[in-house]
Structure formats: structure tokens, C-alpha cells
Amino acid sequence: xxxxxxxxxxxxxxxxxxxxxxxxxxxxxxxxxxxxxxxxxxxxxxxxxxxxxxxxxxxxxxxxxxxxxxxxxxxxxxxxxxxxxxxxxxxxxxxxxxxxxxxxxxxxxxxxxxxxxxxxxxxxxxxxxxxxxxxxxxxxxxxxxxxxxxxxxxxxxxxxxxxxxxxxxxxxxxxxxxxxxxxxxxxxxxxxxxxxxxxxxxxxxxxxxxxxxxxxxxxxxxxxxxxxxxxxxxxxxxxxxxxxxxxxxxxxxxxxxxxxxxxxxxxxxxxxxxxxxxxxxxxxxxxxxxxxxxxxxxxxxxxxxxxxxxxxxxxxxxxxxxxxxxxxxxxxxxxxxxxxxxxxxxxxxxxxxxxxxxxxxxxxxxxxxxxxxxxxxxxxxxxxxxxxxxxxxxxxxxxxxxxxxxxxxxxxxxxxxxxxxxxxxxxxxxxxxxxxxxxxxxxxxxxxxxxxxxxxxxxxxxxxxxxxxxxxxxxxxxxxxxxxxxxxxxxxxxxxxxxxxxxxxxxxxxxxxxxxxxxxxxxxxxxxxxxxxxxxxxxxxxxxxxxxxxxxxxxxxxxxxxxxxxxxxxxxxxxxxxxxxxxxxxxxxxxxxxxxxxxxxx
Amino acid sequence: xxxxxxxxxxxxxxxxxxxxxxxxxxxxxxxxxxxxxxxxxxxxxxxxxxxxxxxxxxxxxxxxxxxxxxxxxxxxxxxxxxxxxxxxxxxxxxxxxxxxxxxxxxxxxxxxxxxxxxxxxxxxxxxxxxxxxxxxxxxxxxxxxxxxxxxxxxxxxxxxxxxxxxxxxxxxxxxxxxxxxxxxxxxxxxxxxxxxxxxxxxx
Numbered sequence: 001x002x003x004x005x006x007x008x009x010x011x012x013x014x015x016x017x018x019x020x021x022x023x024x025x026x027x028x029x030x031x032x033x034x035x036x037x038x039x040x041x042x043x044x045x046x047x048x049x050x051x052x053x054x055x056x057x058x059x060x061x062x063x064x065x066x067x068x069x070x071x072x073x074x075x076x077x078x079x080x081x082x083x084x085x086x087x088x089x090x091x092x093x094x095x096x097x098x099x100x101x102x103x104x105x106x107x108x109x110x111x112x113x114x115x116x117x118x119x120x121x122x123x124x125x126x127x128x129x130x131x132x133x134x135x136x137x138x139x140x141x142x143x144x145x146x147x148x149x150x151x152x153x154x155x156x157x158x159x160x161x162x163x164x165x166x167x168x169x170x171x172x173x174x175x176x177x178x179x180x181x182x183x184x185x186x187x188x189x190x191x192x193x194x195x196x197x198x199x200x201x202x203x204x205x206x207x208x209x210x211x212x213x214x215x216x217x218x219x220x221x222x223x224x225x226x227x228x229x230x231x232x233x234x235x236x237x238x239x240x241x242x243x244x245x246x247x248x249x250x251x252x253x254x255x256x257x258x259x260x261x262x263x264x265x266x267x268x269x270x271x272x273x274x275x276x277x278x279x280x281x282x283x284x285x286x287x288x289x290x291x292x293x294x295x296x297x298x299x300x301x302x303x304x305x306x307x308x309x310x311x312x313x314x315x316x317x318x319x320x321x322x323x324x325x326x327x328x329x330x331x332x333x334x335x336x337x338x339x340x341x342x343x344x345x346x347x348x349x350x351x352x353x354x355x356x357x358x359x360x361x362x363x364x365x366x367x368x369x370x371x372x373x374x375x376x377x378x379x380x381x382x383x384x385x386x387x388x389x390x391x392x393x394x395x396x397x398x399x400x401x402x403x404x405x406x407x408x409x410x411x412x413x414x415x416x417x418x419x420x421x422x423x424x425x426x427x428x429x430x431x432x433x434x435x436x437x438x439x440x441x442x443x444x445x446x447x448x449x450x451x452x453x454x455x456x457x458x459x460x461x462x463x464x465x466x467x468x469x470x471x472x473x474x475x476x477x478x479x480x481x482x483x484x485x486x487x488x489x490x491x492x493x494x495x496x497x498x499x500x501x502x503x504x505x506x507x508x509x510x511x512x513x514x515x516x517x518x519x520x521x522x523x524x525x526x527x528x529x530x531x532x533x534x535x536x537x538x539x540x541x542x543x544x545x546x547x548x549x550x551x552x553x554x555x556x557x558x559x560x561x562x563x564x565x566x567x568x569x570x571x572x573x574x575x576x577x578x579x580x581x582x583x584x585x586x587x588x589x590x591x592x593x594x595x596x597x598x599x600x601x602x
Numbered sequence: 603x604x605x606x607x608x609x610x611x612x613x614x615x616x617x618x619x620x621x622x623x624x625x626x627x628x629x630x631x632x633x634x635x636x637x638x639x640x641x642x643x644x645x646x647x648x649x650x651x652x653x654x655x656x657x658x659x660x661x662x663x664x665x666x667x668x669x670x671x672x673x674x675x676x677x678x679x680x681x682x683x684x685x686x687x688x689x690x691x692x693x694x695x696x697x698x699x700x701x702x703x704x705x706x707x708x709x710x711x712x713x714x715x716x717x718x719x720x721x722x723x724x725x726x727x728x729x730x731x732x733x734x735x736x737x738x739x740x741x742x743x744x745x746x747x748x749x750x751x752x753x754x755x756x757x758x759x760x761x762x763x764x765x766x767x768x769x770x771x772x773x774x775x776x777x778x779x780x781x782x783x784x785x786x787x788x789x790x791x792x793x794x795x796x797x798x799x800x801x802x803x804x805x
Contacts, residue, residue: 072693077700121734123701128708128773131687135776207708207775 022267029263032256036246040097047090048239051108054083055115055231062119062226066219067168068130073123080119083112094242099249102241108234115229122222129215132208133168136161139205148198156185160209167216171223175213182209319551326548341418348418352411359404362397417446434467437475437501437511437576444479451487455495462502465509468578474552475576478560481545482513482572489517489570504575511574519566528562556580614641659745660799661792672792679789682782687774691741697793699743702726705755706737708775711768715758722755746798748791762787 058079064070087109094101140161143149149157163178186206192199370393377386438461445452486497497515504510520528520535527533529550553560558576604610604617621627621639628639635643661680663671672680683689692698705711705725712719721728726735739755752758753765766783770776 072689073700074694077694117730120702124703124738127690127701127703131690131774132708134685134687134690135774204776211708211775 026260026263026267029256029260033253033260035250035253036097036099040093041246044090044093044097044242045239047086047093048235048242051083051086051090051235052232054079054086055112055235058083058115058119059226062122062223065123065126066171066223068133076119076123080116083116087112090238099242099245102238102245104234104238104241108231108238111229111231111234115226115231118222118226118229122219122226125215125218125222129168129212129219132211132215133164135208136164136212139201139208143201143205146198146201153185153188156181157205160185160205164209164212164216167212171220175216178209179213182206182213319547322547323551326545337421341421344414344418348411348414352408352415355404355407355411359401359408362400362404421447432469432471434469435472435475436465436467437479437509438465440472440475440479441483441499441501441511443476444483447480448483448487451484452497454492455487455490455497458496458498460498460500462500464503465501466578468509468576469580470556470576471552475556478549478552478574479511479513481549482574485545486513486515486517486570486572489519490515491517507578509576509578511576512571513574514569514571516569519568519570520562520564521566525562525564529560614644617641617644659793659795661789664792673788675785676788676792679785679787680792682778682786683789686770686776686778686782686786688769688786691773692744696743696745698741701741702735702738703741703773704738706772709772711772712737714772715756717758720756725755744790745793746795748794749798762790766790 058076061070061075061079065073065076070076087105090105091101094105140157143157144154160178160182163173163175163181166173167175167178185202189199189202189206192202194200194203370389373389374386377383377389441459445457483497483499487495490497495515495517497513500510500512500514502510524533524535528546530547533547550560553574553576556576557580558574560575561573562570563573564570604612604614618639618641621631621644631637631639631643631647634647637643660671660676664677683692691701691703694700712723724736726738726740727733729735748762751762752760753762754768759765759768763783766786770778770783
């Protein structure tokens with residue numbers, strides 16, 4: 001139990017692993033087959049372009065500041081921030097594009113850093129120089145207004161100032177002449193006491209002039225340094241590296257693209273194969289399913305049929321069991337009746353004979369005694385007694401004869417009853433003969449006379465009904481049963497049983513037995529032909545009568561139906577074919593009372 | 603600046619931890635950024651705050667065309683501020699703060715101060731170790747300068763007037779009438795953010 005399960009799990013596991021590996025390979029190849037996203041590439045190149053622009057703008061702004069064209073250093077400062085930010089963005093973009101961050105980038109950023117530091121120095125120098133330069137005209141003006149300043153000194157100072165301004169305008173201006181003249185001016189100062197106004201003025205002139213010269217030189221130096229910072233070259237280098245990387249990536253992507261195409265093709269083939277297999281399997285499955293369903297349906301049908309058959313068999317068995325019981329009963333009854341009839345018949349015969357003899361003899365047999373008595377009386381001359389004798393004789397005869405006649409009538413009736421009993425339990429052994437249904441009804445009425453004597457029996461017999469081919473004892477039984485039921489359903493006071501016979505068609509005799517009795521409740525009217533169903537009290541009925549009647553009529557290929565309305569009455573309607581050809585073997589088995597009836601003949 | 607021992611001497615993890623310990627802060631940050639405090643959202647919040655600065659001062663209003671925003675004297679002070687060359691370094695939107703400059707470009711501040719030089723006096727040299735950066739400092743923004751006494755990196759100058767005088771001496775290297783310096787001080791006071799001008803609080 002456990003081993004197959006383990007095996008199944010292992011199979012599933014390896015199958016899923018295989019599928020996962022195949023999918024993973026597909027995903028891997030797909031990923032690898034991506035080149036640089038065009039947008040990323042464009043972004044990177046655009047970023048580099050912007051860096052170039054920033055770099056150029058920085059150079060321009062530096063030169064503008066150098067010449068005092070920029071009011072402030074905010075543009076330079078903005079350039080720092082923009083360049084630094086862009087440097088970071090480039091790095092993220094490169095990483096996002098799936099490339100390795102090249103050294104060229106950090107070199108570029110380092111060069112920017114260098115440039116920023118140099119620009120910072122330049123700004124400091126530039127601010128100071130420009131301030132001094134701005135102060136210079138004021139200084140010169142103050143000098144000129146000082147009465148102690150000689151004309152030559154004034155000219156010298158003006159020339160120094162002009163030289164200094166030239167250095168501002170021309171980067172490569174030669175400052176050596178200006179330096180020399182400044183040195184000459186300062187020689188003149190040496191003789192002056194330091195705290196005099198002129199000395200201080202000249203001192204300031206010298207300080208600012210030297211500052212301008214110094215800072216200007218520094219600025220020029222810084223400009224050279226700035227120009228030497230290889231930002232542009234680094235940008236070129238980075239671009240070249242990136243282009244190389246792009247190309248390499250594209251080549252790799254193209255190779256993986258080829259792999260992917262081949263692999264996808266193979267996978268598709270495999271999938272197609274699996275698909276075909278699946279479709280086939282599915283078809284098989286559908287067919288098997290169909291067959292199973294079919295079998296299932298048929299099975300149900302079979303089961304239903306069997307069940308129906310079994311039910312029928314059971315019903316038949318029950319019916320035949322009931323029939324058997326009743327037949328047994330009837331057999332016993334018939335046996336008894338036959339016996340009783342037989343036994344009664346013999347004494348009845350001689351009682352009848354004796355009574356008849358008595359009646360016949362009552363005149364002739366008494367005559368000698370009468371004559372002798374009269375003669376004796378005459379001899380005795382006893383006319384009184386003779387007259388009495390005459391009277392007695394006359395009255396005796398007059399009384400005795402009718403009495404004996406009555407007795408004989410009664411005996412005849414007994415004989416008829418016995419005959420009917422014999423007829424009923426008859427001795428036809430269930431064999432089929434020809435009989436009119438009216439005979440059967442009369443016979444039943446006779447037997448039921450005791451029951452029917454307090455009921456009104458109305459008979460409407462058809463004259464045209466023919467003899468029908470039937471088992472008379474069985475038909476008798478049915479009629480007796482129906483009449484008995486009808487009588488028992490009615491009351492003594494007003495009970496009426498009406499019996500009709502007629503030809504329904506040329507082949508069918510119809511008998512209708514109606515009563516004005518209590519009727520059958522609607523809910524049980526459908527069950528009255530079921531074996532053992534009875535509405536009578538326990539012990540009064542077997543519940544077999546109507547079922548046997550039904551069985552008998554059915555066996556005669558006839559039909560029996562009931563119509564009933566509670567409180568109004570019940571009608572049993574029987575239709576029997578004139579020429580029923582009931583299968584002989586069924587008849588034989590259904591009527592097992594042959595032997596019993598045979599006994600009757602003894 | 604955050605990690606600089608001379609500034610805040612802190613670290614981002616420490617800052618994040620401190621914010622995370624404050625339940626109210628955490629809930630506010632979550633309501634704005636939808637996440638717990640982190641270096642990213644805290645620096646963003648700080649930057650946003652800083653962008654809300656500078657608050658307009660009376661001088662800003664003047665620059666935007668409201669001639670009545672500053673007095674005639676203050677306006678005169680502004681002219682002096684420009685003509686004397688203060689503006690050479692204290693320029694730009696923030697009136698300074700965008701460059702470095704040597705303290706004592708035209709006079710020896712440290713020798714005149716009379717106290718021994720300290721490490722702090724080395725200025726930018728401490729960062730770059732370049733000889734040329736010795737005594738070089740960041741040119742401070744002059745916004746709200748009237749509220750930020752004492753002045754200079756060493757805090758040795760107690761008043762704005764003295765600071766202006768020192769600047770004239772060591773950075774401009776020129777004499778100027780006291781009246782002009784006073785006017786310049788008056789101008790500098792117009793740089794105070796209006797909200798702070800009322801309360802007198804330090805920024």
C-alpha cells in the first residue's frame with residue numbers, strides 16, 4: 001500500500017521538477033535574450049550628453065565669473081549639484097540596464113570632483129580680486145586728490161591701475177611692466193613716515209594691486225588646471241566603454257535569442273506531442289465513459305426489469321398461495337359437502353320412499369281395518385261408534401294426506417338442496433364445459449338462500465346469453481362470493497341485490513351485481529382485489545374472496561371491475577368471453593381440487 | 603554635516619532610532635510616507651523643510667518690487683553693501699553660502715585676534731588637508747544674520763557692527779566711514795525672515 005504511493009509521489013515530484021527545470025530554462029533564456037532596453041540606452045546617452053552640457057556650462061560660467069559677468073556664483077553651484085546628481089543617476093541607470101558599473105564612471109565623477117574643488121578655489125580668488133579691482137578706481141581717485149601726490153606718481157598709479165584692468169580683460173596680458181611700476185611707486189613710499197595719510201593710501205594701493213596680481217595669477221593658474229581636468233575625455237571614455245558594453249550585450253542577447261528560438265521550437269514540439277497524446281487519451285476516456293454510462297443505464301434497466309419480474313412473481317405467488325388456501329378450503333368444504341350430501345341422500349331416499357308409501361297407503365292400507373271395524377261396529381250395533389269412526393276416518397284422511405304431501409314436498413326440497421350442493425361442489429373437477437352464467441347465478445343464489453331470504457333479489461336475465469366455455473365450479477364460486485358480499489353489505493330492512501346479465505357484444509357476456517349497501521370507501525377501493533384484504537371483522541372474512549374471484553375471472557380471460565360510492569352502493573361488473581381458451585396447464589395448476597372432487601363419485 | 607563631529611556628530615541609524623522611539627513621530631511619518639522612519643524618508647522630510655526656507659524677508663519683498671518694504675537708510679545700506687564689495691562673496695539667493703573664502707584675505711585676522719590658533723581655526727584644511735585651504739571657511743549666508751550673534755567660526759565677535767567692521771578690515775582691506783558701516787548693518791537687519799523679525803527668535 002505504501003510502496004505504490006511512494007512511487008506515485010516520486011513520479012509526481014520528478015515530473016514537477018522536470019517541468020520546473022524546463023520553465024526555468026525558458027525564463028533564463030528569455031531573460032538573457034533581452035538586449036539593452038532601448039530606453040535605458042537612450043537615457044544613458046542622454047545623461048552623458050547632459051553631463052557634457054553641464055561641463056561646458058561650468059566652463060562658460062567660470063569664464064563669466066572671471067570677467068565679472070556673473071553677478072553671483074549660484075550658476076556654478078547649480079552646476080555642481082546637477083553634475084553630482086547626474087553622476088548618481090548614471091550609476092543607477094547603468095545598474096538598471098544590467099551592465100557592470102565601469103571604472104570610467106568613477107573616474108569621471110572623480111574628475112568632476114576635482115573640477116568642483118578647483119572652481120571653489122577659483123571663486124575665492126576671483127571674489128577677492130574683483131573686489132580689489134572694484135576698489136582700485138576709488139583708491140586712484142583718492143590718490144589724485146591728495147596734494148602731496150606728485151604728477152609722476154599720479155601717472156604711475158594710473159598706469160598701474162590700467163595694467164591691472166588689462167589683466168582682468170586679457171588673461172594672457174603681461175603683468176611684468178605693471179609689477180615693475182608698482183615696485184617703483186612703493187620705492188617712493190619708503191621715504192614716507194608710515195602713519196601719514198599718503199603712506200597709508202599708498203600702502204592700500206600696493207596691497208590691493210598685489211592682491212589683484214596675485215589672485216589673477218592664481219586664477220589663470222586655476223583656469224589652466226581647470227582646463228586640464230579631463231572631464232570631457234572621461235565622458236568620452238565612459239561613452240566608449242558603455243557603447244562597447246552595449247555591443248557586447250547585444251551580441252550575447254542575440255546568441256541567447258537564437259538558443260531561445262531553438263529551445264522554444266523544441267518545447268512547442270513536445271507540447272504539441274503531449275497535446276496530441278492528451279486528445280487521444282481524452283477520446284479513449286470519453287469512449288470508456290460512454291460505455292460505462294451505457295452499462296450503468298442498462299444495469300438500472302435490468303434491475304428494474306428484474307424487480308418488476310420479482311414483484312410480479314411475488315404477487316402471483318401470493319395470489320396463488322391465497323388461491324391454494326381457498327382451494328384447499330373449498331376442497332375440504334366440497335369434500336364435506338359431497339360427503340354430507342351423499343350420506344343424507346340415502347336416508348333421504350328411504351324416508352322419501354316411506355313417506356310416499358304412507359301417503360299412498362293411507363287410503364288402501366287402512367281400508368280393510370276400517371271395513372273390519374265398521375263391520376264389527378255394525379255387528380255390535382253401535383251406530384254411534386260407527387258414525388264416530390266414519391267421522392274420524394274422514395277427518396283423519398283429510399288431515400293426514402296433506403301433511404304427508406307437505407312432508408314429501410319438504411323432502412323434495414331437501415333432495416334439491418342436496419342436488420345443488422352436489423352440483424356446486426361439483427364434480428366437474430375444474431374441467432371446462434359449457435354453461436350459462438344464469439345457471440351459475442341461480443346455483444349460487446340457492447346456496448346463499450339462507451343469507452338472501454331477508455333481501456330483495458331482483459334478477460334481470462338476458463334471454464340471449466349463450467352457454468360459455470368455462471370452469472363452472474369456479475364461476476359458481478365467484479358468483480357466490482359476489483352475492484354473499486352484496487348481501488352482507490346491505491341491511492335487512494331495505495337491502496336489494498340486483499343481478500343483470502346481457503350480451504356486451506357477440507363474444508362477451510356481461511354480469512352486473514349491484515347492491516344498495518354501504519359502499520366501499522374510496523381509499524380502499526383500489527385494494528379490494530388484493531389478497532388478504534378485507535373490510536370484515538377478524539374471523540369473518542379471509543380477505544381472499546375477491547382476489548380469488550379476480551384470479552378466476554382473469555384466468556377466464558375476462559375482467560372484473562368495481563364501482564362504488566359510499567352510502568349508495570356497489571356494482572361489480574364481470575365480463576366473460578363466450579369462448580375463452582384458457583391455457584390448460586395453468587388451469588390444472590390453478591385448480592388443484594380435482595382429486596377432492598373425484599371423491600364425490602364414490 | 604550629520605556625521606561631522608563638528609556639526610551633529612551623529613549617524614543615520616542613530617537618527618532613525620531616535621525617531622522610531624517617538625510614537626507620535628512614527629505615526630506622523632507613517633501617515634505621510636506610509637512607512638516607518640528610515641534614512642530615505644527622514645532626509646526627504648528634512649529637505650522638504652529646508653526648501654520651505656528661506657522665508658521671505660523685507661529685503662525679498664523689496665527685491666520683488668515693493669519699494670516701501672525697506673526704509674531709505676536700509677536701501678542706502680544695500681547700496682553700500684554692493685559698492686564696498688561685500689557682495690563679491692555674500693551673493694546669490696542666500697546672500698552667501700555658496701562658496702569658500704579665506705578669513706583674512708587682506709589682513710591677518712588670527713594674528714590680530716590675540717588668542718592662540720586652535721584646530722578649528724584651520725577651517726577647510728581640516729577636511730581637505732590642502733595647504734591652500736588653511737583658514738578657508740564657508741562664506742555664510744547672511745539671511746537672519748541679525749539673530750545669529752556671536753559671529754564668525756570662533757564666536758569671538760559679539761555684535762553685528764563689530765562683525766561688519768572686522769569684515770571691512772580683513773576681507774575688504776579698506777577703510778570706510780562709520781556711517782556707511784551702520785547703514786550696512788541696517789541693511790543686514792532687513793534680511794531677517796518676517797516671522798522671526800516679530801518674535802526675535804533665533805532661526
